[in-house]
Structure formats: C-alpha cells, structure tokens
Amino acid sequence: MSASYTWVHWNRHKKVYDGALVGAVALYIATFVVVGKVAFPPPGNLSDEVLIVRGLGTAAFVLLHMVLCIGPLARLDRRFAALLYNRRHMGVTVFCLGLAHAAVSIGYYGGFGVRNPLLAMLSGYGSLVPGEWPFEWFGLMGLVILFLMAATSHDFWLANLSAASWKRLHLLVYFAYAALVMHVTLGFLRDQSTIVPTLLVGAGIALVASLHIAASVMERRIATSQAASREPHPQWIDACAVDDIPESRARVVCLKGSERIAIFRNGGSISAVTNVCAHQGGPLGEGKIVDGCITCPWHGYQYRAEDGCSPPPFTEKIHTYQVRVQGSRVMLNPEALAPGTRVEPARVGEE
Amino acid sequence: MSVLPLILSMVGCYLAIGAVFALAFVTVGVQRIDRAAAGSPWSFRLLILPGAAALWPVLLVRWVRGLPPPAPADPRLARIERTRSVLMGSGAYWAFVLLVWFVLVALSRPPWGASP
Numbered sequence: 001m002s003a004s005y006t007w008v009h010w011n012r013h014k015k016v017y018d019g020a021l022v023g024a025v026a027l028y029i030a031t032f033v034v035v036g037k038v039a040f041p042p043p044g045n046l047s048d049e050v051l052i053v054r055g056l057g058t059a060a061f062v063l064l065h066m067v068l069c070i071g072p073l074a075r076l077d078r079r080f081a082a083l084l085y086n087r088r089h090m091g092v093t094v095f096c097l098g099l100a101h102a103a104v105s106i107g108y109y110g111g112f113g114v115r116n117p118l119l120a121m122l123s124g125y126g127s128l129v130p131g132e133w134p135f136e137w138f139g140l141m142g143l144v145i146l147f148l149m150a151a152t153s154h155d156f157w158l159a160n161l162s163a164a165s166w167k168r169l170h171l172l173v174y175f176a177y178a179a180l181v182m183h184v185t186l187g188f189l190r191d192q193s194t195i196v197p198t199l200l201v202g203a204g205i206a207l208v209a210s211l212h213i214a215a216s217v218m219e220r221r222i223a224t225s226q227a228a229s230r231e232p233h234p235q236w237i238d239a240c241a242v243d244d245i246p247e248s249r250a251r252v253v254c255l256k257g258s259e260r261i262a263i264f265r266n267g268g269s270i271s272a273v274t275n276v277c278a279h280q281g282g283p284l285g286e287g288k289i290v291d292g293c294i295t296c297p298w299h300g301y302q303y304r305a306e307d308g309c310s311p312p313p314f315t316e317k318i319h320t321y322q323v324r325v326q327g328s329r330v331m332l333n334p335e336a337l338a339p340g341t342r343v344e345p346a347r348v349g350e351e
Numbered sequence: 352m353s354v355l356p357l358i359l360s361m362v363g364c365y366l367a368i369g370a371v372f373a374l375a376f377v378t379v380g381v382q383r384i385d386r387a388a389a390g391s392p393w394s395f396r397l398l399i400l401p402g403a404a405a406l407w408p409v410l411l412v413r414w415v416r417g418l419p420p421p422a423p424a425d426p427r428l429a430r431i432e433r434t435r436s437v438l439m440g441s442g443a444y445w446a447f448v449l450l451v452w453f454v455l456v457a458l459s460r461p462p463w464g465a466s467p
Contacts, residue, residue: 004388004390004391004397005387005388005391005393006392006394006396007387007394007395007397008400016363021385035390116356116359118359119355119359122355122359123355137381144371147401147405148402148405148406150401151399151401151402151405151406152402152406154395154398154399154402156381156385156387156388156399157402158396158398159385159387159420159421160385160393160410160413160420160421161406161409161421162421162425163427163428164425164428164431165419165429167428167431167432168388168431171435174439178448181452182371182455185452185455185459186455186459189456189460194413198456202449202452204451205449205452207446209445209448209449212439212440212445213440213441213442213445215436215440216436216437216439216440216441219436219440220440240449257430258435274429275429275430276428276429278425278428280428281428281429281431281432305360306382
C-alpha cells in the first residue's frame, strides 16, 4: 500500500516464502546437474555448461507454469491464496533464472566473447539457413517481457504508470509464455529423440489451460445465477438472502453490463463495495474481513467496509453501494457511489 | 543480416540514455513525481533503477511536466480484468493454442526414435 516506499515490506510470511523459493530452485538445479552427469556418462556426456544452461532454463520454465497456475488455483481453492500473496517474487525469480540461462548459453555458444555475443546469438551462430527455426528470438522476446514485468513489479510503478497500464503490461506474461513455449519447442524439444519431454511440455500447457478454464467456469456460474432475475436499471434490487452471506465474508453479485459487487457481512452489519481491488484488480469478494477491514485475497490490501477507504496512513479508495435489509433479504442499489463515499451499513434484524 | 547490428546499436543507445536518466531520476526525480518516494531508502531507489532505464521516456514526460501520479481508483481496471478472465477462461482459445503447438511440434522435428 502506498503510504511510503521501501524495497520490500518484509514480514515473516514473505521471508518463509522467499527462503523456500530460493531453496527449492537451488535444489532443483543441483539435482538436475548431478542426475544429468550420472545419466549421461562419457563418452556421450553433456558438458557442465550445457547441464547448467538446461537446469536454469527448465527451472525458469517450470516456475513460470507455477506463476500462471497460482491465480486460478487460488480462485478454485482458498488455501492456495497464500502462494498468490507473494507471487511477484516468484515472477522476478523466473526472470533471474531466464537471464542466467541466456547469459551462460550466449557466452558458451558464442565462445565467451570471441564474437559479439548478442549478434552471434541472434544470427543463429552463423548457421541461419532456410528451414532452421530461430528459437533464440522467441527466448529473447520472452526474456524482454519478463524483464519489463520484473523491473516494474514494485508498487511504485503501479502508482505511477496507472493501474490500468500496469495491468496491461503485466498481462503480457501470456505472450511471454507463448514465446517461451515456442523457444522450448523449436529449440530443446527438436533435439530430443524420446517423446517424454514433448509430452511434459504438452501436459504443462494443458494444466495451465484447464485451470484457467475451471476458474472462469466457477466465476461465470456466480455471475449467471445472480443476473438472471434482474431488470436493466431498477432503483433497488433483491441481491441475496442475508443467510447467503457467510460471516466475515462476501456474496458476489453481477449485474448485466455492470461490474461485480461484493456484499460483506460483518457481525450484524451488511455493506457493499465493488468487487475490484484498486491495487491490481483482485477479487475483493473472495477475500474476508480481517481486523474490521475487507482484505483482498491477492496482496492483502485493506478497505473499511462502510466507506471503501484504506485505513490511515494508506490512501486507496474503492466504490461503495447502498444496501438495506428487508426481512431476510438484502436489497442493493446498483448505482455505484464515488470511491470512498461513506454508506451506513444495513443492520441485520432492523428494518 | 546487416540491419541487425544497426538495430542492436539503436537499442544500445536507447538503454545508454536510459541508464544516465535513471541515475538522475532515482537521485532527484522520483520524489518530484511521487511524494511517497521522499526520504525513501537507497534500496528502493536501486530497485526501480532498471525500470527507470527501460521506461525513461514515460518518466521524463512526467518529470518535465510535473504531473502527479494517476488517480488510484482506475475504472478501466475492472474491464481489463474481466477481459482477461473471459479470454483466458475460453476453451476455444486454449484448444487453438494446443492445436498450433501440435502443428509446430510436428513440423519442427524429425520423427521420434530417429536421430535428431
């Protein structure tokens, strides 16, 4: 949140997360090199440099799959939200691994400075002939996107590029993924005599695809069930039953052609805010109330339910909505109020 | 391939200008465009240095014009997130991606079992 900037707002969770991440990556690369040396003894052995290049590359590729899977997984099962919280560090790690992979491979195949390494790499090490696939270009494309994402991952950029521009820039991760799949397919997979690595890459794509589709189906199910009985722009609409809203959590309603609205229950109070977090567009309605504040499940941004303002010293604001309780039903005015507008919460049991 | 060294030189020039700009920006410019950065530690300034070198034209315009940060509540955010959700949740989209990938695999390599 944007009160003042520091390089990382460290807390215990982030330290554990980053420690586990670095440890797992180091263990993976070490295991990859050792197994590679054992599995391919001389004379057909792979050099240390090649094993390191492949270890770094596969670590980055596997980690990128995890980065892409965490979002939909967290929507399907709240237990994965803990992984989502610090996902940007995982993304920066993907870039660092990719950069190390590129540096070692360009140095190794370019004779460590005998030629301009970048020029040698982009011109196919002198063997660019018709029919050859320029897989290095796709790798470079993916790496440039990952660099831009890593370099702008701090909240300073979110505040200064505008949330929409920042979001668009970071959605390029899907282009980076496509470019890196091409890089792996046209490079590494092309040289493999067994079908196993190709099947693994295919399974990775299928996993990313199926999780995104499953998360979207779940989201659509909520939206259609709520939108079916709505008139276009009524003053007050019957949003849900009071008992539909779990304690300290929300019921998300979706209006035709409008944004989603999260109706929160906090003890005997009902409040409604937009479902979109001002930080990165996270689904507030999938979060919960912590210390009296609505807490985004993505990065823990907090807003007071009654006015949509982040608690001081933070300055973020979101749209609020008027609600009232009629009997056992929650009535909602779908007209969004200006971000930060105070609305008296409706009381359960009072009309 | 003669155009390649030219492109690389241009990219190098862009990044060289960016590096000089970024040093000035993290030293004196950052607190001019964002008051939350005033008094921020050197570790934060070091962290935004690569981004400042890469995106220097955007920051230069903000700095020269003295523009404040954009409003935190961005109405476009909801639309972008919904578009992402619809596209990435589309079975047709992913089926197309997998089809393209299968074709690439088939075209780019010799049959399995044959020496590559």
